Amino acid sequence: xxxxxxxxxxxxxxxxxxxxxxxxxxxxxxxxxxxxxxxxxxxxxxxxxxxxxxxxxxxxxxxxxxxxxxxxxxxxxxxxxxxxxxxxxxxxxxxxxxxxxxxxxxxxxxxxxxxxxxxxxxxxxxxxxxxxxxxxxxxxxxxxxxxxxxxxxxx
Amino acid sequence: xxxxxxxxxxxxxxxxxxxxxxxxxxxxxxxxxxxxxxxxxxxxxxxxxxxxxxxxxxxxxxxxxxxxxxxxxxxxxxxxxxxxxxxxxxxxxxxxxxxxxxxxxxxxxxxxxxxxxxxxxxxxxxxxxxxxxxxxxxxxxxxxxxxxxxxxxxxxxxxxxxxxxxxxxxxxxx
Numbered sequence: 001x002x003x004x005x006x007x008x009x010x011x012x013x014x015x016x017x018x019x020x021x022x023x024x025x026x027x028x029x030x031x032x033x034x035x036x037x038x039x040x041x042x043x044x045x046x047x048x049x050x051x052x053x054x055x056x057x058x059x060x061x062x063x064x065x066x067x068x069x070x071x072x073x074x075x076x077x078x079x080x081x082x083x084x085x086x087x088x089x090x091x092x093x094x095x096x097x098x099x100x101x102x103x104x105x106x107x108x109x110x111x112x113x114x115x116x117x118x119x120x121x122x123x124x125x126x127x128x129x130x131x132x133x134x135x136x137x138x139x140x141x142x143x144x145x146x147x148x149x150x151x152x153x154x155x
Numbered sequence: 156x157x158x159x160x161x162x163x164x165x166x167x168x169x170x171x172x173x174x175x176x177x178x179x180x181x182x183x184x185x186x187x188x189x190x191x192x193x194x195x196x197x198x199x200x201x202x203x204x205x206x207x208x209x210x211x212x213x214x215x216x217x218x219x220x221x222x223x224x225x226x227x228x229x230x231x232x233x234x235x236x237x238x239x240x241x242x243x244x245x246x247x248x249x250x251x252x253x254x255x256x257x258x259x260x261x262x263x264x265x266x267x268x269x270x271x272x273x274x275x276x277x278x279x280x281x282x283x284x285x286x287x288x289x290x291x292x293x294x295x296x297x298x299x300x301x302x303x304x305x306x307x308x309x310x311x312x313x314x315x316x317x318x319x320x321x322x323x324x325x326x327x328x329x
Binding site: 045046058063091 | 289
């Protein structure tokens with residue numbers, strides 16, 4: 001009996017463990033929602049393929065804290081993005097800005113698509129020329145007729 | 156003939172793209188701070204908490220700002236290189252002790268040697284963010300006017316020092 005009680009006691013301790021880990025900033029759900037939305041647009045510099053919202057890296061925590069502070073100070077999302085790109089470059093943005101160095105990135109796929117369509121059109125046009133209609137000779141026509149005829153009979 | 160040449164040329168182009176792309180280090184993100192004034196700060200010194208340091212104190216000389224921490228594993232790799240550099244008296248190194256604890260940092264310096272003219276403490280990592288630090292160790296070369304001229308991400312190896320950092324320091328010291 002004492003063992004069960006002890007077990008229950010220790011199990012109940014885990015509740016406290018979780019309580020300690022709860023984020024201390026949940027007091028302001030509106031701000032947290034805004035932070036989360038913005039953080040989804042931002043890249044974690046340490047784990048590179050994760051957003052700031054998903055990452056558990058130390059730096060991501062610090063950056064979220066920093067963004068939270070900036071939001072409290074009344075900065076707009078655009079201003080916060082500006083603040084981060086000044087320090088980490090465009091790489092922090094998951095949606096890179098359209099500028100001369102990113103033209104290839106933004107428009108390259110469309111160029112490839114246009115090139116592919118042009119290539120396909122050229123190929124089809126050439127094939128049509130190759131497959132030009134050649135009229136059957138009299139002998140071939142007779143053979144075709146007999147073949148079709150025998151086919152019909154079998155059916 | 157063209158039938159074979161065109162796919163072959165495309166294949167070669169693809170290989171070249173891969174060769175360039177795969178040989179790049181994706182961890183190295185170009186810093187927008189190059190050729191910008193080093194962000195200002197005033198921080199406590201690690202060894203003398205009563206004293207403060209700010210980058211303006213280094214005006215008129217070329218210096219290195221090295222971001223380090225006692226918890227950082229690759230800092231151990233680069234540390235002997237920095238200790239050696241400090242002995243050669245070529246360029247002053249200021250340490251930015253990033254997200255560390257004072258006793259740990261002091262013990263680390265006692266154990267491995269102190270190549271820094273001084274270290275400042277950035278315990279909450281705010282100054283690190285201003286400098287765009289994302290992977291310790293990082294090293295900045297700052298010129299006489301207080302402008303960042305180069306950033307090296309990752310440990311400073313003898314080769315990086317010889318080929319990258321020291322030539323820059325020499326060029327800026329002129």
